[in-house]
Amino acid sequence: DIVMTQSPDSLAVSLGERATINCKSSQSVLYSSNNKNYLAWYQQKVGQPPKLLIYWASTRGSGVPDRFSGSGSGTDFSLTINSLQAEDVAVYYCQQYYTTRRTFGQGTNLEIK
């Protein structure tokens, strides 16, 4: 299985500042035939199910604010949250869907400083 490793495990950022979460896959998730990265990001708030934020590494999900952006290719990816809001406090997960047996990163806990 592809191993997804996120960094850092936890992050504290001031309101209005930028937060960046990294995700590294143990093998490339870039599918050469369509040049797409099979990488998604999810946000999970306390007591709630995960919510899709980003897919194809950089496409925002439905209704996701444009302060959330995804970047990267191959094995190295980032989720950036600009102008952090209080409601962004959550655990963030990356996930690869390059293989049928989808795998998630261990999660990054984002807090307000």
Added chain:
Amino acid sequence: EVQLLESGGGLVQPGESLRLSCAASGFTFINYAMNWVRQAPGKGLEWVSAISGSGDSTSYADSVKGRFTISRDNSKNTVYLQMNSLRAEDTAVYFCAKDDHIAVTGYYFDYWGQGTLVTVSS
């Protein structure tokens, strides 16, 4: 509006069985693969199983292969997870998740249910 409603969780003893259900609405059910994803208390997300839109293809995580069976009834817009020989390490909230693809190879999960808690303990 897409809705996924899980049911069937509860407290069981090691070695026992449980069947989870997920009733879907708000989309053309047969056109999408469905998945089960679990989350142990205080832990991260683990993909468990997937089934294609037609139901003719399935996939499982190694941790549950041979013990869990995923199925679907497209006439009832419902996906199931039959869990046998349950172990303490199967204790988790089980989420039903809609795939944005019809095949079991799958893509990302665009909608999730609220989850149902399964506790395996003597």
